[in-house]
Amino acid sequence: MAASGPVQGSGNWFSALALGVSLLKCLLIPTYRSTDFEVHRNWLAITHSLPLSQWYYEATSEWTLDYPPFFAWFEYVLSHIAKYFDHEMLHVHNLNYFSTKTLLFQRFSVIFTDVLFVYAVHECCKCVGGRRASRELTEKPQFILSALLLWNFGLLVVDHIHFQYNGFLSGLMLLSITRLFQKRHMEGAFLFAALLHFKHIYLYVAPAYGAYLLRSYCFTANKPDGSVQWNSFSFIRVTSLGLIVFLVSALSLGPFLALNQLPQVFSRLFPFRRGLCHAYWAPNFWALYNAADKVLAIIGLKLKLLDPSKVPKASMTSGLIQQFEHAVLPSVTPLATLVCTLVAILPSVCCLWLKPQGPRGFLRCLILCALGSFMFGWHVHEKAILLAILPMSLLSVEKAGDASIFLILTTTGHYSLFPLLFTAPELPIKILLMLLFTTYSISSLMTLFRKEKPLFNWMETFYLLGLVPLEVCCEFVFPFTSWRLEYPFTPLLLTSVYCAVGITYAWCRLYVSMLTSPPAGKTKKQ
Amino acid sequence: MERWCGMAVVVLLALSVRWAVSLHPYSGAGKPPLFGDYEAQRHWQEVTLNLPIRQWYFNSSDNDLQYWGLDYPPLTAYHSLLCAYVAERINPAWVALHTSRGHESPAHKLFMRATVFLADLVIYIPAVVLYCCCLKETSTKKKCVSSQAASALCILLYPGLILIDHGHFQYNAVSLGFALWGVLGVSSDRDLLGSLAFCLALNYKQMELYHSLPFFCFLLGKCFQKGLKGKGLGLLVKLACTVAASFTVCWLPFSTEREQALQVLRRLFPVDRGLFEDKVANVWCSLSVFVKMKDLLPRDTQILVSFCVTFLSLLPVCTKLTLHPSPQGFRFALVACALSFFLFSFQVHEKSILLVALPVCLVLHEIPFMATWFLLVSTFSLLPLLLRDGLLMPWAATAVAFCTASTTCFPLWAEASEEEALRLGPFCKAARRCVPQRRLVLLPCMLRGLFLASVTVMVLLTLMTVTLDPPRKLPDLFSVLVCFVSCLNFLFFLVYFNIIIIWDSKNGRTQKKVN
Incomplete structure (x- = not known):
């Protein structure tokens, strides 16, 4: 033939x-x-x-x-x-x-x-x-x-x-x-x-x-x-x-x-009347911050360090966009988030200025800007993670290190989109499409970089595999337990905190790779 | 590892498509008083759960056979019972006797769709995956991973089965899946397991009889090959015992009384429903445009005529298979026999084309061009049915997707220019002795021309069906045209498959001689 x-x-x-x-x-x-x-x-x-x-x-x-x-x-x-x-x-x-x-x-x-x-x-x-x-x-x-x-x-x-x-x-x-x-x-x-x-x-x-x-x-x-x-x-x-x-x-x-x-x-x-976090916490720094606040408040109440009457009752993920007062940690203002975002973005922009690495360095800086604002922005939507994931795909097929960061970022970022679709008929389709994309991205990038060292270390593997029990607990076990009525927001909270860890990790690794990489001029001369 | 990842991606894609299709409407959604196949399946759950086994197939005040009476073999009934148990656990109102008639709700739709999805996932898909993993590479180049996954992708994306099962609503994946397990078993010399699986298929839907003759002939041929006096006889006895035992187990509750078994059989073969049902792309329905056979001939004559014609069209293929049994010949024989049954037998449904499509899927990697063409025509022949169900969008999307997948995975067009690739080589050699050389050289060209013509006609007819209103005097004009065109195509395919089967072994012999 x-x-x-x-x-x-x-x-x-x-x-x-x-x-x-x-x-x-x-x-x-x-x-x-x-x-x-x-x-x-x-x-x-x-x-x-x-x-x-x-x-x-x-x-x-x-x-x-x-x-x-x-x-x-x-x-x-x-x-x-x-x-x-x-x-x-x-x-x-x-x-x-x-x-x-x-x-x-x-x-x-x-x-x-x-x-x-x-x-x-x-x-x-x-x-x-x-x-x-x-x-x-x-x-x-x-x-x-x-x-x-x-x-x-x-x-x-x-x-x-x-x-x-x-x-x-x-x-x-x-x-x-x-x-x-x-x-x-x-x-x-x-x-x-x-x-x-x-x-x-x-x-x-x-x-x-x-x-x-x-x-x-x-x-x-x-x-x-x-x-x-x-x-x-x-x-x-x-x-x-x-x-x-x-x-x-x-x-x-x-x-x-x-x-x-x-x-x-x-x-x-630019409506600043909205709250720090969206109805469902986007998996960013503030999700971790809020969660820490909750945990501290509970510990404080248990140890009687806090006055129960002063702890605000509003639960942030109950579905309404509302102002939220932190119980223990200081409350966050729009200005504070703006400063944090700028601080997060600044090193990458400086790096782009001081040691230009051609368009690839620019792309890395762009992703870091997107991620930085996602991490610290005011009223961030979980959908904004796409802003970082899509350009990151470009980097992922060129270097094994970037591929590994990309896989962690996309898998957790995509998983954090799950709460967007909460209706029963869409449950199978979202799981199937997610599995389809994740299986394909992991297997194809592993094949592409099979000659280099494994893409994940044991900790990352463990973390990514942890998404499976998380999903099972949140959508298959939790709705049948009695906590469903008492703490309806627990699955959302778990999801966003768990994903926030992965996204923060990917962000840090990407930052390190940008700051430590040699300038393009040197590599080109070789 | 990489091979399994490729397969996993293919399976996940197939599953996503299946579930996406299942979000669309089902047959008879919101159409009282009769609804459609969806209500039929729900009604069977209601009947099997609430009535004792002895009454399932009998007309009674609790079981109105005129309203979607059970007319499939026992295994279907058991499956309904199983689903009914689950349904009762979730919401008893779904399967309550009498009161649940015509029940429709989003939650119930979700449940029903999930049962089909599960059946597909458990029975049909593993069989396809296993079949593709067993495929031997035809070419010498090393590219196993992608071509196996590619075959699996095309087979799993075949629109007909997806649309009928997950759109229209039926459980064909179960019977076809069992039949496929049967093919797998028989082709890999696990004859007993294979025949067991096929018996299950037969006991799930009686339409699997379309496949029964090739199975019978192939196994008989194997016994002959081993020698009827020695090992062959032993195998024959074992096979007979397996078949008898599996049938007995399936029919146990109905075999206590003669009347029970007879009633089930009467329900399975409703001869009084006429030569063909609705609009089918078979010969009798197409002939009825010109000659109303249904009214001209008495029913008994109709049965006799259809039986004789079917038998005659089956004869050459079955003889051939019995004399020279080979797994490849068996697959082609499955196609030819199922197609003969579909075209000529008595009381055929339009959905029965799936029984032909399954074996065609199995030869997809051997004759990609012809197989893809056939599968497209078979999908096209389902258009009137699916249009009624409001499934135009998924019909078009899956058909184009399948076409894309198979043109990307197989070099269709390049292949269509070679006699050998079309398996017409031996036939052409034989024919050259009688016919002048020049005309036969054009055969592949003619086939390509026919393909283009057929696709053009299908596209045009589709557009007309969708956009134009039929003239008032002929309300069924377009659906009859669709059936007629499909029938012509199917007749052509019947001739093609018969040719390649009958001229096949000469090819094998000459090749052996050359080697």
Whole structure:
């Protein structure tokens, strides 16, 4: 037989992967959807039926428009397709409106906009090194990377079950990273500026972009020891960068500036009235902090060191976004979290400045920024972990050490998304998809790095295996015990604390790897 | 290690797809008074739990046989009973006698879906995985891991079974799984275990009779090979005992009285339900477009005619298999026989095409092009049924997914250009003696042309069925067209499979001579 077997499936494996996951997304259409579904329907209605000047003032629904203007325009464009499906969904007063056509339209809008993500992944694969010439297709870094990105469990769950539009936004981010890898800095900067005006959560990684573009693009030369050569500053480059960012921002915010609505827009974008933690604690530093506070409070009460009347009764994970007073440890203010976040991010940005390691160093810094803000940010959602997981996939296929960090980060990060889907019919699908992704990522990366030392030490193995009994306890045993009524939030608390440990660990390891790695200049000279 | 990881990923993917499909509606959801197969299965649980065994198959005030009466063999009934016990533990209202009729609730749907999922996971999937692990590599290149996992992926993603079991709602995975265990046992010389598994399949669904002749002929052929005077006779006796024993055990509660057993048999073979049911892609239904056989001939003649035609179409394949039994020939014979039964026998359901699809899945790695084509046609023939159930989306998604998987895993198109790869080599050699050379050279080209034509027609018909309203005078126009087109395809496949089976051993012999 001529060209035979799955080995030589020339280039169509990528389209097969992409098509396959899109079809799986189509199968997930009737699954549970969260209130975000109604949020986006409401935004469709707002942008479609109201003039621009009303967009950020409209408050009929509690789900007001709180994304930047580009996203509002995106909804506006969608709404003009939506009217051919079901015009009823475009009325602002039709709160909680639902019809089969609405469902189909909204689900398909996510599936189709993911085309951008697929394209970005396709571009990404060109950047990863194919040094290891492997004959087996399934052992090529490109294949593994595209599978890891396209079939990412977090995206599937958050976008296609829970309902959000992270796919094409992540696509924009990956694309902009890829452009920086390809030395097309202006394009990269443009894409990132646009992305910021789609969803402002990406502000968290902006320091990495700023530092990298300034250091490696605006300064055109380095001194022999790798430090910055101040007189090589290119004024044209910095002006053109500034111009691009300015133009994009003007396009997005300009109309609202003209309407004199800028303060209103910003007050919608940055609501500080919400609590430190989301209803379910994202697995970050504050989860550990809160848990420590609880434990100390209980110990204090047992030892009679605390006055029971002074201990606040509110339980943080009971389902409402509420202000929470710590019993023992000092309460945390938004300013404190901001300072903590900056402190957490600063070393990585400095490192990027002092010893530039090319685009890979930038990517590492970007992930550290995302993780740093996830660890210490104010009112962080558990979904924000995707911001770190997706770019981390790029690093994972190149170095064994990064692969190990990636696996710990994704496995715990993905597991921490489980509480998003709490309905019974979705229980099997989330477990199956999680197992599918985890089995694939671990086995493929182990195969890729089989010549190097094992990816996990005994402690990490033990920790990751511990997720299994945790899941069994939280979702199969606990609901049948009598504690279910007394302490309904225990599974959530356990989940977030357990995952917080893993994510903190991965964050620390990544930090160490960035700070200790030699500058790129030295390795290149060899 | 790597091999098992690959398999595990494939199985997990297959399971995810199955559960995702099961979130869609089932047959007869919210359609009183008769509902659909879902209600039938629930009703059987109700009946088997609340009535004594002696009344299961009899009409009574508590058991209205007109309303989804039990019409499958005892093993199905026992399975229903088992599910009913669990259901009763969870919520007795689901299986309460009389009052539970037509019960529908999200929790109950979840429970029912879980039972199908579990049956699939326990019986069918392990058999497929084991079958793929036993596959010998056809080419000399070392690429075992991926090609075994690839075969498993394609077999497990076959849309027909997923859609009927997890969408429409039935337990075909149980009977097909047992049949597959039977094939595995018989092909690996564990004949007794194999025949035991097949007896279980037969006692789960009587439709497994479609597979029974190849099993019988293959085992008989093996006995002949060993010599009917020595070891062969011993094997034959052992096989007979196994079959008799397994049947006795399954039928024990019904074998006490003659009337019981007869009633069960009457329920299993309802001759009065007519030549074919609904719209089926078989010959009789397609002929009825032109000639209304159902009304023209008396019922007895219909039975006789269908029996004779089926028998004649089976004869060459079965003779061949008995004389030259080989595991490979056995798999092809399974395809041909099941297809003959489907096309010509009496009282065929559209879902019975799954019985043909299973053995086709087993030869997928040998003739990927033809097998994929057949499996696509078989999925297409289920369109009218699934459309009624509101399963258009999963139907389309799984069909495209299967197509993608098999084109990625196997070099379909390259393969379709070679006579040898299509197993038509010996036939062409034989035919060249009679027909001018030039025309036969074009055979692979013709096949590819036919494939394209067939796919185009299927796509067009699908689009028409979905988007257009049929003319008022002919409300069933599209479903009849679908059946007709599928039937033509199936007839073509019947000819193809018969050709490769009959010309096969010459191929084997010549190859041996060459070697």
